[in-house]
Amino acid sequence: MQIPAPFDYVRASSVDNALALLDRHGAESRVVAGGHSLLPMMKLRLARPDWLIDINDLFELDYLLVDGPVLRIGAMTRHTTLLESDDVRHLFPIICDAERVIADPIVRNRGTIGGSLCQADPAEDLSTVCHVLEAVAVVRGPAGERMLPMAEFHRGPYETAVAQNELLIEVRIPIRAGSASAYEKVERRVGDWAVAAAGASVTLAADGTISHVAVGLTAVGLERNVTEVEAVLVGQAPTEALFVEAGLLASQACDPLADQRGPIDYKRHLADELTRRVLRVACSRAAASVSEITS
C-alpha cells in the first residue's frame, strides 16, 4: 500500500491566500493542483512536503480567454477543458493533438496545465507545446508578477523558474494570423509517457511560403525548440523534401537516453519521423486556414 508520509493540509481560498500560505509554511510546503504528478510522488515518498496547499478552490484560475492577439489560459484549467474548447481547437490544434494523448480521460479531468508545466517532467507534452507556441508564463509572487517566456520559465527536467514562494497563474499564447500547428506522440500504450513526441507551429505568408516556424521535441533530451530548422524552412514554400531535411536536423539536435522505452537510435528515428509528420500536418492546416481567410 502506497501512503504518503504525514503532512498538514490546507486549502487556499485565493491566489493571495495561496502565496501567503507558501510564505508562512516555507520551503517544505508544496502546492497541489490536480495532484496526478505530486500525489504519486508523495505515495512513493519521492516527495515529502510538510504542508500541502490545495489550490483546487481557485476557480479564478480556471479560464480560457481570447484577449485580442493572445489566448490566456488560467493555470488551473483542466486538460479536459482544453481538449473540449472550440477556441483552442480552432486557434491551436497542437493543444488538442497533445491533450488527446495526455494520460487518459479520467486523469485529464483532474490534471491542469499549470501543474503540468510546473512539474516539468521531461516526457511532459504541454511543456513542448508551450515552447513551440512561444507561450509566456505569468508567475505571481510577493513582489508582484513576472512574465517569463518558456525558454526562461522551463529550466530543465523537473525544474522551472517558479520560486518556492511563487505561483504560476496564467499561460499566454500569441495568436498569429495564417498559423497552424500539430503534435504527435509515440507511446507504448494508452496513457503512458511518450517514447518520443514532436510538435510544430507554422505561419504561412500570403504567397504560401513559410514566414515563421517552431519545432519542439518531447522526451528526447532537448529542452528547447529545434531552432536549427528555421534556417532551412523560413522563406520556402513547404515541400516534402524540406520536411525530410528538418527531420534530419531534429534527429541530430536531440540527445535521447536509452531506457525501457527504447534505444537511442530508435528515439532519434522517432524525432526525425515525427518532425516530418507534424510539419506536414501543420503546413496543410495552415494552408487550409489561409484559404479560408482569403476565400
Add this chain to the structure above:
Amino acid sequence: MQISLTINGTFVTREIEPRVLLVHFIRDDLRLTGTHWGCDTSNCGTCVVLMDGQPVKSCTVLAAMADGHTITTVEGLANGATLDPVQQGFMEEHGLQCGFCTPGMMLTARALLDHNPHPEPLEIREAISGQICRCTGYATIVRSIQWAAEHPLVAAAETTEKEEEVRA
C-alpha cells in the same frame, strides 16, 4: 482534520489524517467496499468514483480534497431495487467476468452517458481507455454501455411506477 462530504446522497462527517487517500476513506472509513483498490498508481481505474459527477481515480485524490464535494460510488448507482441502465446493461451483455474492474467501468459509463447520451462505440472506448479489464477484451463492456444508451428510460419508467405505487 475533519471533512464532510455527500456520498451517495448521504452527508457524512469524519475525522481523518490528511494523508488518507479517497479510496481508503471510502473503503475503510465508510465501509463502502464496492469501490475497488487496484494498481495504486492511477493506471488501472478500478477505484474510479464520481466526484461532482465526474470520474476520478480515487487512489490519486486525497480524502481531504473531497471535503465539501459530492461523491458517487457503485453503491449509489441503483435507485433502491431498480438498477441503473448501466448496471442492467452489464448484466444483459455480460460486461464482466471476474468483476474487479466493473465498479469503475460502470461509473465512467454513467458519467459518459450523462454527458453524451448516444456515444459511438469509439467514444465509449475512449471514455474507458484509462481503465483496465483483463477478462472481457472490452468488447462486451462496450456493448453493455451501448445497451444502457439504448435503454435510458427503462429504469426511469420503473422508478416512476414505483414512486406512484408508493404514493398510492
